[in-house]
Amino acid sequence: MEDLSIVKIGGNIIEDSDALDQFLTLFAQLPGHKVLVHGGGKKATQLLPQLGIEPKMVNGRRITDAATLEVVTMVYGGLVNKNVVAQLQAKGINAIGLSGADANTIQAQKRSVTEIDYGFAGDVKGVDGETIGKLIHIGLTPVFCALTHNKKGQLLNTNADTITAEVAIGLSNHFNTTIYYCFELDGVLEDINRKDSVIKHINTTTYDTLVAKGIIVDGMLPKMHNCFHALKNGVKQVKIGNLGMFQTANTNYTTLVL
Amino acid sequence: MEDLSIVKIGGNIIEDSDALDQFLTLFAQLPGHKVLVHGGGKKATQLLPQLGIEPKMVNGRRITDAATLEVVTMVYGGLVNKNVVAQLQAKGINAIGLSGADANTIQAQKRSVTEIDYGFAGDVKGVDGETIGKLIHIGLTPVFCALTHNKKGQLLNTNADTITAEVAIGLSNHFNTTIYYCFELDGVLEDINRKDSVIKHINTTTYDTLVAKGIIVDGMLPKMHNCFHALKNGVKQVKIGNLGMFQTANTNYTTLVL
Numbered sequence: 226m227e228d229l230s231i232v233k234i235g236g237n238i239i240e241d242s243d244a245l246d247q248f249l250t251l252f253a254q255l256p257g258h259k260v261l262v263h264g265g266g267k268k269a270t271q272l273l274p275q276l277g278i279e280p281k282m283v284n285g286r287r288i289t290d291a292a293t294l295e296v297v298t299m300v301y302g303g304l305v306n307k308n309v310v311a312q313l314q315a316k317g318i319n320a321i322g323l324s325g326a327d328a329n330t331i332q333a334q335k336r337s338v339t340e341i342d343y344g345f346a347g348d349v350k351g352v353d354g355e356t357i358g359k360l361i362h363i364g365l366t367p368v369f370c371a372l373t374h375n376k377k378g379q380l381l382n383t384n385a386d387t388i389t390a391e392v393a394i395g396l397s398n399h400f401n402t403t404i405y406y407c408f409e410l411d412g413v414l415e416d417i418n419r420k421d422s423v424i425k426h427i428n429t430t431t432y433d434t435l436v437a438k439g440i441i442v443d444g445m446l447p448k449m450h451n452c453f454h455a456l457k458n459g460v461k462q463v464k465i466g467n468l469g470m471f472q473t474a475n476t477n478y479t480t481l482v483l
Numbered sequence: 484m485e486d487l488s489i490v491k492i493g494g495n496i497i498e499d500s501d502a503l504d505q506f507l508t509l510f511a512q513l514p515g516h517k518v519l520v521h522g523g524g525k526k527a528t529q530l531l532p533q534l535g536i537e538p539k540m541v542n543g544r545r546i547t548d549a550a551t552l553e554v555v556t557m558v559y560g561g562l563v564n565k566n567v568v569a570q571l572q573a574k575g576i577n578a579i580g581l582s583g584a585d586a587n588t589i590q591a592q593k594r595s596v597t598e599i600d601y602g603f604a605g606d607v608k609g610v611d612g613e614t615i616g617k618l619i620h621i622g623l624t625p626v627f628c629a630l631t632h633n634k635k636g637q638l639l640n641t642n643a644d645t646i647t648a649e650v651a652i653g654l655s656n657h658f659n660t661t662i663y664y665c666f667e668l669d670g671v672l673e674d675i676n677r678k679d680s681v682i683k684h685i686n687t688t689t690y691d692t693l694v695a696k697g698i699i700v701d702g703m704l705p706k707m708h709n710c711f712h713a714l715k716n717g718v719k720q721v722k723i724g725n726l727g728m729f730q731t732a733n734t735n736y737t738t739l740v741l
């Protein structure tokens with residue numbers, strides 16, 4: 226099987242046009258088959274009050290009502306996705322922007338209502354790795370935004386880290402997949418106050434210790450859960466680092482293995 | 484060569500959810516290879532004042548400044564395109580939404596400034612019919628919005644009728660192409676006050692007479708210009724009619740030939 230890199234960039238990079246340009250230049254230079262997944266940044270959150278829509282959050286998570294879904298569809302699927310694609314085209318990468326509805330690549334189901342009704346939030350049910358593979362084999366580089374659909378006409382808002390892990394799993398029958406989670410830090414840090422304290426390797430055993438010690442907390446917990454979920458389902462490697470992690474000289478990032 | 488239908492729906496259908504659903508059902512039933520091109524409707528025009536952007540028009544044409552381009556990218560490329568794709572998926576059509584930047588399908592150049600500066604308006608330079616053909620041959624139905632790019636990172640706003648004609652021309656080396664322009668009337672009318680006065684056939688000679696008589700005027704002139712431009716460049720047939728024109732019993736529409 227051929228190698229494939231699937232790279233996720235967070236909202237902080239999307240929002241900063243210089244950082245985004247720097248990242249896309251490095252992504253364009255990454256050899257071999259590749260896929261990009263992007264978050265949305267703060268643009269959707271900024272647009273909501275301008276359009277008279279009150280952002281609703283419960284336990285730090287966005288509640289996607291119908292009006293909010295319209296805004297995230299505009300921002301993630303339109304503004305961000307099409308601009309990233311156009312910028313990659315300028316750098317010689319034949320990018321193609323996709324939501325999960327496009328080519329039925331990512332099917333999801335509306336999250337069931339328990340104590341909290343998250344609204345139009347989608348939990349991934351299945352990824353069509355074969356069709357994504359066909360797009361790659363005709364020379365295209367898929368660029369996914371954080372939208373899925375339920376195959377019944379409904380778009381759904383889905384976390385970009387989750388999309389990354391699920392697309393990587395879906396492609397693992399067709400490629401040797403490596404996930405790169407790019408964010409503002411150099412990797413998972415031993416000490417949050419020391420940016421140079423990157424933990425180079427984490428496996429399932431050391432992970433449990435890091436959680437027990439309180440080193441991996443808060444927003445890193447679901448991220449790491451996604452990583453191990455991917456590794457347990459066919460993904461070869463997961464790397465977490467900054468947007469310069471692709472440069473061959475750079476070995477300063479966190480690698481996760483089982 | 485195989486047959487291919489390329490269908491354009493206007494903003495009036497996009498805005499009316501019942502009409503859109505009815506149209507998409509008929510489009511889904513249309514046999515053979517097909518491509519959809521959609522306009523944007525009034526949503527972009529409604530959003531502009533809500534976001535504090537003053538819509539700028541000169542001679543009835545929109546001036547696309549940077550802020551307006553952001554809004555049309557959100558509405559055409561995001562909201563409308565992704566919802567049309569999700570609805571087609573529900574009807575069993577494996578749709579894939581595209582701007583001209585996606586897979587570099589439609590390259591354009593920024594319209595040069597003469598008396599009027601149209602801003603980020605794009606005139607089509609080239610269509611990659613081979614790549615669009617590859618997408619079709621892996622079982623996908625392309626759905627184009629009215630956005631192109633200049634291959635230098637800039638998205639551009641481009642008229643949907645023009646995109647339809649140019650994509651049809653670009654595909655004519657690979658398929659026998661027929662264009663369907665669907666709108667709110669049954670076809671080109673002899674008498675605008677009599678909805679049943681559909682002119683069944685127009686050729687270049689009768690077209691000149693219809694223009695001289697003042698029967699084809701205003702917004703129909705650029706539309707007809709697009710049609711004959713397409714016919715002169717490899718498109719087999721152009722048909723203009725209402726959204727029910729695909730029903731086999733329906734023969735009440737205008738057919739254009741050279």
